[in-house]
Amino acid sequence: MTDAAPTFATPTLRLSVSQYERIVGHCYVGLPDEACGLIAGPVVAGAATGFVSDVYPAVNADASARTYTVDGRDYLRASRDAEARGHDIIGVWHSHTHTDPYPSPTDVRTAVDPMWVYILVSLRDDAPMLRAYRIRDGVIAECQVQVL
């Protein structure tokens, strides 16, 4: 199996350049703390399609470089806005300021929704690294990301 192509979880996450820039920009603005936000998109038959209609930067209520909690009112506002557009919140992003763009044990333990996409942005190196994952029953599966 060493030659097998990597398999990715579905859906492929499709971000516009401006959405990508808003997510990564918000992560830099949040330094030295972790930053977080929510993404919205259509849900068809109980599953996200991977299309992202909107991104919603949120306050990290923890104001911490090690943990994040999406501010509840920011989530409420984002959820209402998404639903008014016929969409739903389909995932969350947060930054890792000094570590890999990979879910931490805390991220896995606290993963909210098996349908969601979990975006990690690492600011460890000079260039930001954005990756996306599904987390289901404690199992991490990477999703492909297209920025178009």
Place this chain on the structure above:
Amino acid sequence: MMAVEVRLPTLLRVHADGAASVAADGATVGEVFSALTAVYPGLSEQLIDAEGALHKFVNVYVNDDDIRYLGQLATPVTERDVVSILPAVAGG
């Protein structure tokens, strides 16, 4: 009794026949939740902990206000209010 609209996040809709919004009778959030979980028993352990309090991983709003800063499950509601349930979103 007054029917109050309750908005459900995607996570909980599987327990409510896929509905994004349901209506339940009650004069307080707790009464509304009791009516709701009578119809959708799967929601019960998602909302209420073993001690009968609001589950710590769930945030509940009456309109714009978090019920933890109001009267918890005893927060009064009327048919003009919208109750929104959202999971706490956190990590490290």
